[in-house]
Amino acid sequence: MSEKEKSVLRAEGIDKFFFSPNKNQVLKQVSFNINRGEFVSVVGKSGCGKSTLLYILSTMDTDYQGKLHLDDELISGKSHDYLAKIRNQKIGFVFQFHYLLNEFSVLENIMIPGLKLGKVSRDELEHRAMEKLKIFEMEEHALKKANQLSGGQKQRVAIARALINDPLVIMGDEPTGNLDKKNSDIVFNKFKELAQEFKQTMLIVTHDPEFAAGTDRIIEMEDGRVIRH
Numbered sequence: 367m368s369e370k371e372k373s374v375l376r377a378e379g380i381d382k383f384f385f386s387p388n389k390n391q392v393l394k395q396v397s398f399n400i401n402r403g404e405f406v407s408v409v410g411k412s413g414c415g416k417s418t419l420l421y422i423l424s425t426m427d428t429d430y431q432g433k434l435h436l437d438d439e440l441i442s443g444k445s446h447d448y449l450a451k452i453r454n455q456k457i458g459f460v461f462q463f464h465y466l467l468n469e470f471s472v473l474e475n476i477m478i479p480g481l482k483l484g485k486v487s488r489d490e491l492e493h494r495a496m497e498k499l500k501i502f503e504m505e506e507h508a509l510k511k512a513n514q515l516s517g518g519q520k521q522r523v524a525i526a527r528a529l530i531n532d533p534l535v536i537m538g539d540e541p542t543g544n545l546d547k548k549n550s551d552i553v554f555n556k557f558k559e560l561a562q563e564f565k566q567t568m569l570i571v572t573h574d575p576e577f578a579a580g581t582d583r584i585i586e587m588e589d590g591r592v593i594r595h
């Protein structure tokens with residue numbers, strides 16, 4: 367099997383129920399596979415289960431039925447501590463809201479997930495954080511506080527932060543959802559560059575049809591089911 371065909375994320379028959387206010391099955395036999403280097407979007411109407419699915423795929427929600435493999439390892443049923451470790455090592459997150467810490471500099475914000483993982487020295491992390499900032503043409507802003515940036519700049523920093531531990535996969539929940547068209551295009555182009563130049567595997571939930579059309583593959587959901595992948 368070539369590197370490119372290696373599975374990064376594989377879902378097999380995922381079912382998810384909520385029990386409050388009523389019993390409600392929000393994911394129904396969700397199955398798909400994502401290989402190394404693929405840039406995949408997840409689309410579907412509001413309420414079809416996209417965020418619920420992402421929460422499961424990112425190992426944060428463990429209350430589901432079915433099997434989940436990350437990097438060809440079966441991770442369903444593993445302990446919360448083990449999953450937290452795997453998550454820090456292998457998954458980078460980008461959300462609709464950037465969640466940068468305003469009291470820290472841009473550079474420090476990017477370093478935080480690396481400090482948490484504790485695998486490399488602070489100097490090395492700082493060097494890496496600068497490298498990531500360069501990808502996003504943000505190096506001149508390194509020492510600014512996060513609240514001194516525009517919305518689009520903050521989101522670029524949030525993606526740089528997601529890259530600090532060289533994750534196997536980046537998962538995003540509406541990363542352009544809070545941006546105007548111009549900034550949304552800039553952020554999309556950066557995702558595209560990560561896919562093309564760095565072969566970064568990415569799974570991004572989006573409402574934006576233009577964003578989805580620019581990805582390698584679309585997973586479409588309807589009422590808790592995958593109807594295209």
Ligand SMILES: Nc1ncnc2c1ncn2[C@@H]1O[C@H](COP(=O)(O)OP(=O)(O)OP(=O)(O)O)[C@@H](O)[C@H]1O
Pocket residue numbers: 384385386387392410411412413414415416417418419
């Ligand atoms: N904590 C919860 N308890 C009960 N029901 C929930 C909970 N979270 C989500 N749901 C329900 O699960 C279904 C799927 O929600 P989810 O947020 O995954 O949809 P979505 O496709 O991400 O929607 P959107 O595009 O609006 O973000 C919805 O019917 C929602 O009301």
